[in-house]
Amino acid sequence: MNFVKNKLVVVGAGMVGSAVLNSVLSLNLLSEVVIVDINDKKAQGEALDASHTTSFAYSPNVKVRAGSYEDCKDAQIVVITAGPSLKPDDKLDRLVLADTNVKVTDSIMKNIVKYTKDAIIIVVTNPVDIATYYCQNNFDYPKNRIMGTGTLLDTARMRKIIGKKYNVDSKNVHGYVLGEHGGSSFTSWSDVNIAGIPFDKLDDIFKVEAHADKEQIDTEVRDSGIEVLKLKGYTSAGIAMSVSRLVKAILLNEQSILPVSSTLEGEYGISDVALSIPCVITSNGIENKLEIPLSEDEIDKLNKSADSLKEIIKGLKDNK
Structure with missing residues (x-):
């Protein structure tokens, strides 16, 4: 597999996805970061906002942009953050999200595997253990190349x-x-x-x-x-x-x-x-x-x- 060196794709431009985008940029290790979201305007906005940080001294000139699942084909790492999160008024148990977010994860993985089975996938979507199990056991993807943030x-x-x-x-x-x-x-x-x-x-x-x-x-x-x-x-x-x-x-x-x-x-x-x-x-x-x-x-x-x-x-x- 010919990866683009140090390319990362973030799936999901919500609160967690945008925080991940800014956090990974601060590592100063990436050459390209692509953010993918069903709301393309939100992805474009997050990418544009984050791209402005690369002009500051001691920040590498990372290419930051909105993209599509096709960008997974040459990415080294794909981070899945998409799916609804708990809100303060919800029953405060991550497992209540299981049914909804497994469906979200299913859709995401079906799109990822169209383009790669080589990237390392980091699952963040909650309940992360359920989402990780689903990703590892339903898509003929190398299990060692999928991990959940877990504990x-x-x-x-x-x-x-x-x-x-x-x-x-x-x-x-x-x-x-x-x-x-x-x-x-x-x-x-x-x-x-x-x-x-x-x-x-x-x-x-x-x-x-x-x-x-x-x-x-x-x-x-x-x-x-x-x-x-x-x-x-x-x-x-x-x-x-x-x-x-x-x-x-x-x-x-x-x-x-x-x-x-x-x-x-x-x-x-x-x-x-x-x-x-x-x-x-x-x-x-x-x-x-x-x-x-x-x-x-x-x-x-x-x-x-x-x-x-x-x-x-x-x-x-x-x-x-």
Whole structure:
């Protein structure tokens, strides 16, 4: 496949799509960014607005434009953000979007596969685990070349909360939020550490007065997106940065380990459902899915997360 070097297509010019557009431009790694939307004028407006930023010093001269699905044919990366998002007055559960956004994703993938089965596809559309499963299992597309943003943002939120608790840069907090990007996600506390110091020893080492409560932190992580939604009406900055992190890992063939959503094929004894575990991300997409050591309780939580998602998948299949 002859790619245009460092070309990326964003499908969806809504709040998230426009945030992704501006975030990936700030990486200074792309030569061309194309935005595609059913509302072509909106796509043109977002592209025109973003293109003006390339005139500033230290901004590369990226070609930014509105386009069509045909632009996927020589793109290295395609980011799917299209589909309605939760609104503050909705039932605040990403899974309520499943039926509508699977239909949206179906239409998008049918258009993408007309032109490529080589690009790395990053799925952002919620519920991201359901949308990722649908993309990976219905279009004869290499599964390793499709990934959902999954719990990458949840992991960033967890690290920020813990870093703030112990007054350290959150980039020195290590560990993952796993499972569903939603109500059944959980932190793998057996792996969480700061600079190699296990979580259960942090209170003593950092001499904090109030003990860190794992359940409280997990709840805060799960509720963070909903809190942003209630306060500003939508979420965009965090998820856009999550996409940028994946784009950078792919373009630079980083071999970084990041929690992304993908269909499990026996990992932890789980199959036929997409959820997040740590994965090695390269220019080939998902190079390897890692079964990191988990406690029995954490494996049980992962299975519960899988069962919850499987019920949604079954419901979608039954409604076909």
